[in-house]
Amino acid sequence: MSFVSPPHRPRQLRRSLAGAALVLGLGAAALAPIQSASSAPAPQPVDGVYDVLGKSWGVPASEAKARLDAEHRLANALETAQAQLAKASRTAEAAPGLDGAFFDADRRLVVNVHSAEAAATAKAHGLTPRTVARGEKALAALQTRVQALADRSGSTQVQSIGADLPTDRLKVVLQPGARTAKTVALVKQLTALPGVDVSTSTTTLAMTADVIGGQIMDLVPGSNCSLGYPGTLSNGNNVLLTAGHCVEGNPDVLNRSGVHIGKGIASRFRTGYSSVDMGLMDIDAEDVGRGYIDNRNGTTTRVTGSSKAPVGSTICKAGNTTGWTCGTIQQYNVTVNYGGAGGSVTRTSGLARSTVCTEGGDSGGAYISGTIAQGMTSGGPSDGHDCGFNQGGNATGSYSFYQPVVDAASYYGVTLTRG
Secondary structure: OOOOOOOOOOHHHHHHHHOOEEEOOOOOOOOOOOEOOOOOOOOOOOOOHHHHHHHHHOOOHHHHHHHHHHHHHHHHHHHHHHHHHHHHHHHOOOOOOOOOEEEOOOOOEEEEEOOHHHHHHHHHOOOEEEEOOOOHHHHHHHHHHHHHHHHHHOOOOEEEEEEEOOOOEEEEEEOOOOOOHHHHHHHHHHHOOOOEEEEEOOOEEEOOOOOOOOOOEEEEOOOEEOOOEEEEOOOOOEEEEEOHHHOOOOOEEEOOOOOEEEEEEEEOOOOOOOEOOOEEEEEOOOOEOOOEEEOOOOOEEEOOEEOOOOEOOEEEEEEOOOEEEEEEEEEEEEEEEEEOHHHOEEEEEEEEEEOOOOOOOOOOOEEEEOOEEEEEEEEEEEOOOOOOOOOEOOOOOOOEEEEEHHHHHHHHOOEEOOO
């Protein structure tokens, strides 16, 4: 499949281009630009993410920072508790550890446990334990089983499959429209499985390109995406992590001034095949990747690390079309089926889902929790909703999928550049 850039259009015409689909958009959320040798010096980061969150929450930036810092302290406590239980299992009779975690409505970090020892350890670290029927590991095994059933069924109407930790259930979402006989038979099998919920989406899946002016990475040949997370390989080479569909085919990459800044060198996204939406761009030797992202409001935010924050964590993303929008993490390890030109279907696995609002043109952009990098936009619904611009947490009523940056960095052996 080739991606063709539509002509530049004003923002007010964009919604007419999007259609009613969940898009794998090529015009992606813009990050702080890679600075070419001829460009102006990079401004110092001021962590503007807290200003955006504070405005949307109706609190000062200092209080917004305090809220995110509290989330990060609990996330760090979760890692400490997991390490403690893992060490105990190596030195004594193995006891089940923590089996998934999420923030609840009261901002407590709830953890699934299967033993009294795990519950006591969780409480000692300020976490809230609960006993569940399944837990994260069992849901992952159930997801593998459900995916196999879907594959054998011959149904082409499965849109996504992923675990929902707060409800301790596996969510299967179908494409909209009348169910075929194969889908009816599959649904009968799935609803007979304990822990599986089946629902029908109101939008279909498609790949689209939406070119919006701003800090874009111009793909030659191809359409446009936006700059992702710079980093280095073990040999010291400067690279950029991005969505895989942005660099499928290894295009040359120009910045918003038309200056050549790099070239795609790797992608795990293959149109029409089972894929992972991660890719790599080589940064030209004369250019510099910066350890911060552009807040799209005249400020920047440092990148001080990367993680997979617990489900329910606050997260924001930068986007060319919608600027800074914020929400919470909903799911990990979600598999979605993106539809493309000519009826092709690209199964894309390993994605995270969030309540962050995106529109066509936000794909490839940066998701961040405070100053901790989380991922790059993969896709989201393009059903006529309007996120507005720089609405923070007030941009509601939608959702999006992103590629976790930790997985991409691990796969390619990239150390993220920090600010």
